[in-house]
Amino acid sequence: MKTLxxxxxxxxxxxxxxxxxxxxxxxxxxxxxxxxxLFFHVPxxxxxxxxxxxxxxxxxxxxxxxxxxKHDRAAASAIEVGIVFCILATASGAIWAKVMWGAYWxxxxxxxxxxxxxLFYAAYLALRSAVPDRDTRRRLSAAYAILGLVVAPFxxxxxxxxxxxxxxxxxVINPEGKVExxxxxxxxxxxxxxxxxxxxxxxxxxxCRLETLFEERADSTAFHGGS
Amino acid sequence: MSHTTxxxxxxxxxxxAKEWRTEFRTRxxxxxxxxxxxxxxxxxxxxxxxxxxxxAERTTVMPVLLWVLLLFAVAxxxxxxxxxxxxxxxxxxxxxxxxxxALFTGKLLYSWTVVLALELIVTPLFVAxxxxxxxxxxxxxxxxxxxxxxLAAGGTLVAAIIAQARSxxxxxxxxxxxxxxxxxxxxxxxxxxxxxGDFVPVVxxxxxxxxxxxxxAGLLLFPAVWNP
Amino acid sequence: xxxxxxxQLSFQNLYRSFGRLAVLRGVSGEVSTGxxxxxxxxxxxxxxxxxKCLAGLMVPDRGEISYRQDxxxxxxxxxxxxxxxxxxxxxFYEELTVEENLLFFARLRRTSEDRIGHLLERVNLPPxxxxxxxxxGMLQRLRWCFALLHQPRLLLLDEPFQNLDSPGQxxxxxxxxxxxxxxxxxxxxxxxxxxxxxxHHLQLAG
Numbered sequence: 001m002k003t004l005x006x007x008x009x010x011x012x013x014x015x016x017x018x019x020x021x022x023x024x025x026x027x028x029x030x031x032x033x034x035x036x037x038l039f040f041h042v043p044x045x046x047x048x049x050x051x052x053x054x055x056x057x058x059x060x061x062x063x064x065x066x067x068x069x070k071h072d073r074a075a076a077s078a079i080e081v082g083i084v085f086c087i088l089a090t091a092s093g094a095i096w097a098k099v100m101w102g103a104y105w106x107x108x109x110x111x112x113x114x115x116x117x118x119l120f121y122a123a124y125l126a127l128r129s130a131v132p133d134r135d136t137r138r139r140l141s142a143a144y145a146i147l148g149l150v151v152a153p154f155x156x157x158x159x160x161x162x163x164x165x166x167x168x169x170x171x172v173i174n175p176e177g178k179v180e181x182x183x184x185x186x187x188x189x190x191x192x193x194x195x196x197x198x199x200x201x202x203x204x205x206x207x208c209r210l211e212t213l214f215e216e217r218a219d220s221t222a223f224h225g226g227s
Numbered sequence: 228m229s230h231t232t233x234x235x236x237x238x239x240x241x242x243x244a245k246e247w248r249t250e251f252r253t254r255x256x257x258x259x260x261x262x263x264x265x266x267x268x269x270x271x272x273x274x275x276x277x278x279x280x281x282x283a284e285r286t287t288v289m290p291v292l293l294w295v296l297l298l299f300a301v302a303x304x305x306x307x308x309x310x311x312x313x314x315x316x317x318x319x320x321x322x323x324x325x326x327x328x329a330l331f332t333g334k335l336l337y338s339w340t341v342v343l344a345l346e347l348i349v350t351p352l353f354v355a356x357x358x359x360x361x362x363x364x365x366x367x368x369x370x371x372x373x374x375x376x377x378l379a380a381g382g383t384l385v386a387a388i389i390a391q392a393r394s395x396x397x398x399x400x401x402x403x404x405x406x407x408x409x410x411x412x413x414x415x416x417x418x419x420x421x422x423x424g425d426f427v428p429v430v431x432x433x434x435x436x437x438x439x440x441x442x443x444a445g446l447l448l449f450p451a452v453w454n455p
Numbered sequence: 456x457x458x459x460x461x462x463q464l465s466f467q468n469l470y471r472s473f474g475r476l477a478v479l480r481g482v483s484g485e486v487s488t489g490x491x492x493x494x495x496x497x498x499x500x501x502x503x504x505x506x507k508c509l510a511g512l513m514v515p516d517r518g519e520i521s522y523r524q525d526x527x528x529x530x531x532x533x534x535x536x537x538x539x540x541x542x543x544x545x546x547f548y549e550e551l552t553v554e555e556n557l558l559f560f561a562r563l564r565r566t567s568e569d570r571i572g573h574l575l576e577r578v579n580l581p582p583x584x585x586x587x588x589x590x591x592g593m594l595q596r597l598r599w600c601f602a603l604l605h606q607p608r609l610l611l612l613d614e615p616f617q618n619l620d621s622p623g624q625x626x627x628x629x630x631x632x633x634x635x636x637x638x639x640x641x642x643x644x645x646x647x648x649x650x651x652x653x654x655h656h657l658q659l660a661g
Contacts (some may be wrong), residue, residue: 063451067514120405125403130392132474135455135514142390143448147384147406150444154409158433219516220470234565241562249550316546320601322512323540324563453516453533 009202012195019188027185030164034099037092043192047200051082052117056149058114059142069215070208075145076128079206081200083121084227090114113155117183120148134215235329242325242333246308247340256341260304264349267296277291289359290418293350294411297378300345305371305382306399307391319392327450331383335445338379346371362424372423373434378440381407387452388391410437460487462524462608462639464509467519471504478504479515484657486639491652494643496659499655502643505659506542506613509641511535524608536564539602542613549587556586557604566605566624574600578626586634591618601626603634610640617646 020039027035058075062068064158093111094104105111131137181189250256271292312318321330350371354361361367389395400425415432465485470476474613478501486492488654507513509520511531522534547556557571575582578596582657589597602610610631616624631640632651635658 068409100450109235116405116408123402123405126398130389130394132393134474135516138392139451140391144388144402145453146392146448150440151406151409154413154433154437154440158409158413189280215418218475219472222475222477238563238565243552245548245559248555249548252550294583315549316544319512319540319542319545319549320547320560321563322536323510323535324560324562326536330563454535455512 006202009195009198012191013199016188016191016195019184019191024185024188025182027182031099034096036095039188039192041089041092041096042189043083043196044092045194046115047196048082048086048089050197051078051200051204052121053149054157055079055082056145059145062138063142063146065161067138069138070212072142073208073211073215074204075142077204077211079124079145081203081207083118083125085196085200086114086118090118109181116155117152122150132152178192229284235326235347237421238326239332239336240331246334246337250341255307256304257344259307260300260341260345261348263303264300264345265297265352267299268349268352268356271296275357285357285359285412286419286423289353289357290322290415290422293353293418294374294415295344296349296353297342297375298407298411300349301342301378301382302400302403304341304416305338305379306389306395307385308338309386310395315392322454327453328446329389330453331445331449334387335380335383336440338383339376342375342379343372346375359422361404361422363421363426366421366426367418369431370414370434373431373438374410377410377414377434377437377441378407380445381410383443384445384449384452387449391452406441410434410441413437461526462522463487464492464511464520464522464639464641466520466607467518469505469508469515469520471501471508471513471515472563472599479508480505480660481518482657482659483522484655486641486655488637489635490639490654491650492639492655492657493645493650494641494659495652500659502659503542503544503585503613504559506540506611506641506643508540510540510611512540521548522609537607537609539605539607539610540600540613541598541610541615543617545598545601547586547594547597547601549585551575551586552582553580553584553586553589553600554582556597557600559600561604561626564605570604570606571600576604579622592620592623595619596627599624599630603630608638610634610638612642612645614646615642617644 016039020036024036024039026033027038055075055078058071058078062071062075065071090111093114097106097108098104124141127144128137128141131140275288285351309318310323312321323359351368353359382431389398389402392398413430413434416427417434420426420430463485464487467483467577468483469479478499482501482505484492484494493507496502499575504513508515511534514531518613520531520534530616548559551559553575554571557575558568561568561571572582578599580593580596580600584593586594586597595616599615612631615631616627619627628651634640635652
């Protein structure tokens with residue numbers, strides 16, 4: 001069953017990659033083939049967004065729930081994998097910006113947001129590594145992750161409005177609720193968003209299981225005096 | 228007012244009074260934050276004073292300098308609120324006696340008053356040394372009060388988090404900066420508006436919203452951070 | 456007719472490790488009103504860790520702690536604020552005097568400040584002395600005052616008589632005896648002194 005799911009995921013992503021290069025047409029007003037990078041950039045950005053929110057939710061379940069270590073491992077793994085997706089989204093975005101706007105980096109509001117997000121979650125990992133006691137580490141990092149979700153809306157909604165303008169293309173889901181995108185491009189984007197999210201949860205699941213094994217090994221050497 | 232509310236307030240006030248009493252005996256905050264801010268102010272003023280920066284850029288650059296100065300001073304002194312309790316091992320007695328939310332409130336009020344005192348010393352000096360005309364002093368005061376509260380609230384909560392970690396000194400800046408960034412942007416914007424004299428009413432509201440959000444988050448998260 | 460005692464502390468199968476070092480491995484015990492539980496063991500056998508877990512200053516990895524006080528069950532948070540705790544890791548504000556320290560903690564505990572003078576007299580401690588200049592024996596006396604400030608039912612004592620001279624030992628021992636009229640105590644490392652009302656003895660393996 002598990003193997004079958006893995007193959008399905010592999011097939012799904014393959015179709016999505018093929019679609020991005022062969023099925024979808026080029027977007028108007030974009031230089032060369034540069035619009036194709038968006039089929040990867042947008043789903044990765046969305047996935048990191050979902051990963052960080054999931055990390056916050058798991059942190060809250062740990063801190064205000066029964067203090068189940070399982071939730072702490074889930075939160076830490078989600079944030080770790082989320083950072084990887086976030087960095088990939090940033091890099092792909094920067095390459096695209098170089099082609100379109102002539103510079104890798106120009107402090108567009110979204111680039112500000114993503115930089116602060118990466119700084120924040122890197123600080124989260126730094127905090128985790130700076131607390132030797134396991135129980136204390138779980139409490140402190142969960143609180144910090146939740147604090148991040150409290151501050152995030154300010155970065156997300158207020159900062160872009162303050163800087164005033166953006167070169168960033170309209171998001172797929174825009175305030176007017178209308179979709180300004182060619183039908184086939186939309187297909188690939190939906191395929192990619194779902195595929196990358198499933199990919200995230202698969203990697204996340206592996207990461208959680210690995211973390212469980214690490215903790216069990218630490219416990220067994222502690223309580224049974226093994227080597 | 229019910230009995231429990233008034234004794235909760237008394238508890239928070241006891242923490243606040245204890246902090247100021249020890250401060251008057253050691254002068255720690257005054258020495259570190261105050262001298263740090265004034266020294267950096269002198270350095271900035273010598274290199275960037277009335278002759279250093281073009282007039283056109285002054286209204287944009289000056290509020291940034293002021294808030295970066297305040298931020299660094301706060302980062303140098305504020306973590307002590309909790310780090311000192313852990314290092315001198317008074318945290319154990321405190322854990323056994325205090326209601327966490329009252330303790331957090333007392334510490335936060337103390338930090339806020341320290342930041343306000345710091346601003347009261349630094350801002351007039353800054354304005355004088357930089358020959359900075361302020362179009363709307365009332366608005367600048369508002370930015371300092373609301374922004375100072377945000378610095379104190381976010382800083383106190385992060386101080387409580389890092390106090391139980393190793394190498395807490397460096398960790399404070401790393402953890403506090405992403406949290407305080409929206410506040411700094413808003414406070415800088417409001418200070419710029421005060422100096423230039425163009426007022427955008429939405430900014431103070433957003434500052435107030437930030438302050439309220441971080442306070443609620445602090446009261447909610449602190450008990451879980453403080454107690455095992 | 457056997458009535459159940461008004462206060463009872465019991466703990467089952469407590470485990471606690473620090474990284475790879477297991478300190479507590481399945482420790483259980485019980486003590487109720489008027490009794491002392493004596494905890495002994497070699498250095499590093501986990502006596503202080505056990506008391507910290509009982510005080511609610513540390514969470515055990517596994518196991519249950521249950522404390523009933525005046526016939527009501529207290530959770531970990533309530534237990535932490537209810538107990539009296541004497542231990543070497545207890546310090547006070549060096550910038551404040553002995554009396555100011557106790558006044559501060561009395562206000563936090565929302566308890567009467569009248570007992571402070573009485574307690575200081577019992578252990579013979581000068582109220583105006585700054586806590587930073589106390590000798591180690593005087594600091595130990597201050598720890599006792601802090602622990603008894605709110606008249607707790609349960610006393611957790613870790614090395615309660617360390618650094619005390621013989622008048623100090625007599626004073627604190629009589630405080631403990633008086634406490635045991637209505638309360639209970641868990642004592643670790645009492646030194647060579649004979650303890651009153653020892654009902655149980657828990658020997659921790661090293």
